[in-house]
Amino acid sequence: MTLSMALTKGRLEKNTVEMLDQCGYGTEALKNKGRALVFADTKKDLEYFLVKANDCITYVEHGVADVGVVGKDTLLEGGSDYYELLDLDIGKCKFIVASLPENDLFNKVGHVKIGTKYPKVAQNYFLGRGMDVEIIKIDGSVELSPLLGLCDGIVDIMETGTTLRENGLIVLDTVCPISARLIVNKASFRLKRKEILDLIADLESVVKNNAQSTQ
Ligand SMILES: Nc1ncnc2c1ncn2[C@@H]1O[C@H](COP(=O)(O)OP(=O)(O)OP(=O)(O)O)[C@@H](O)[C@H]1O
Numbered sequence: 001m002t003l004s005m006a007l008t009k010g011r012l013e014k015n016t017v018e019m020l021d022q023c024g025y026g027t028e029a030l031k032n033k034g035r036a037l038v039f040a041d042t043k044k045d046l047e048y049f050l051v052k053a054n055d056c057i058t059y060v061e062h063g064v065a066d067v068g069v070v071g072k073d074t075l076l077e078g079g080s081d082y083y084e085l086l087d088l089d090i091g092k093c094k095f096i097v098a099s100l101p102e103n104d105l106f107n108k109v110g111h112v113k114i115g116t117k118y119p120k121v122a123q124n125y126f127l128g129r130g131m132d133v134e135i136i137k138i139d140g141s142v143e144l145s146p147l148l149g150l151c152d153g154i155v156d157i158m159e160t161g162t163t164l165r166e167n168g169l170i171v172l173d174t175v176c177p178i179s180a181r182l183i184v185n186k187a188s189f190r191l192k193r194k195e196i197l198d199l200i201a202d203l204e205s206v207v208k209n210n211a212q213s214t215q
């Protein structure tokens, strides 16, 4: 049976395709893609879709894609009707709390405002610290919001730390690490169990090899 796989386009795309290559799969179409969005594997009974991160969860939850590759950041913020079966150990970054050095938001008396693209993650983090903060949803360039006085601090993704540094912000705390995960539609896992377990075994051995070669 053909397996359909939703891949997150953008930052995760190159590393995901590289992993599929390492599995020995036929990813030529994905590498010469033009404006196409659906690609057939040339060696395996696999079909790929390239989608935005949030849509990856939607396609998998609805069973249009049997499996998907998506960042843990998106999973923490998005739906929950899927199985998360493998940490692919790519797209590694973390959620952090940051502010201007003079804004000690953990000790501020009164109203605290937090800018973020990830309101659910931010809300849960601050509730966990017993702080009832106001969350202000921002869609991008989140680091700008404390500089302009829109908020006291931010919850955002940090990879190299360059964006924070170049905007004079400091990390106050780490919320959690992030990496790309393989998610699976629940019904597909019953109906296409063998195909999905084979895919997981292939990806798992690539994850192990890559971990060994970076040691
Ligand atoms: N420095 C980084 N910043 C943001 N995401 C990163 C970073 N490094 C790895 N990632 C991972 O890559 C995934 C895709 O990020 P990407 O920026 O391509 O898409 P996006 O978050 O939908 O942004 P955009 O709306 O700009 O396309 C993220 O969900 C995250 O898991």
Ligand SMILES: O=P(O)(O)OC[C@H]1O[C@H](OP(=O)(O)OP(=O)(O)O)[C@H](O)[C@@H]1O
Pocket: 139, 140, 141, 142, 143, 156, 157, 158, 159, 160, 161, 162, 163, 164
């Ligand atoms: O630690 P760094 O390596 O600097 O990476 C982190 C930055 O990258 C992401 O933004 P992105 O480039 O996706 O732009 P956006 O602000 O429009 O989401 C993220 O939101 C940070 O701003």
